[in-house]
Amino acid sequence: MEPLVDTVIEDDRWLAFGLEARAESAARATLAGLGLDPAGFQIVVMGCDDARIASLNADFRGKPQPTNVLSWPAEDLSPDEPGGDPLPPEPGEADDPESLGDIAIAWETCEREAAEQGKAMADHVTHLLVHGVLHLLGHDHIEEADAERMESIEVRVLATLGIADPY
Template sequence: MDPLVDIVIEDPRWEAFGLAGVATRACDAALKALGLPVQGFTLCLMGCDDAHIATLNADFRGKPTPTNVLSWPSEERAAEYAGEVPDLPEAGPADDPEHLGDIAISWDTCLAEADAAAKPMADHVTHLVVHGLLHLLGYDHIDDTDAILMETTEARILEKLGLSDPYVI
């Protein structure tokens, strides 16, 4: 069976960090918390640096600056109305899992944010992987009601992993 998270390492610091293990744990917890099976889904996560994510951010969002995480859902899954839970996908068979999409995460920005928040890098990366996965599943934070739904969902998932709510200051 294919792994849930296909990891592409473009910055070797991610390899030393153990991105694959952190990402798999985060995605497993998120899918389970949403009532979805872990088997039957796949996604690709690229660990890169600020230079590469700035290029991606410019190309896809028109913002030529680094960011912490970007996501590209394989299909539109957003809810019809703001504040509603998105239409969650069905798992595919073991030999043809449903591809949820792609995520890119930047080492430099993640490290700077973790340091600024005085939190472990693994905790911050876990949060950002959950955040990216929720985007792949149709969650968003453009509208205030969607942001509340997404943030409370993230906090609930992170709590199951023993992590504090990243939105409480």
């Protein structure tokens, strides 16, 4: 079985944490939860620090501060109407998977948020990875209807991984 996620480690704390296995598990569970076969897709996840994600956030969103996770979809799959279904991604072949996009996740912000929220770091990071994959698949949380839809999918996917409702 080919990996779904190509993990890039820029901060060694992510290596010790086991980001590669966690990202693979979260991405597979998210795609499976939406009825998508992971074999046709590829995702890149970068584990970085707050300085790197702040730079990316400034470059791509005009917000020069750290954030927990950023996503760059390969294709805009967002629905036309709030609360609607995103467009389904077109899978590639198992030997030539279609890129869904890239995700970056920041160590210090994730660690701080997990502590502030009284959550295990592993559970919080898994939630953020599921959240990031959903963004790659056209889900968003700007409009209330979209936020409710996205959160319900997150809760359902996290439950399959043995993680309690983060909301």
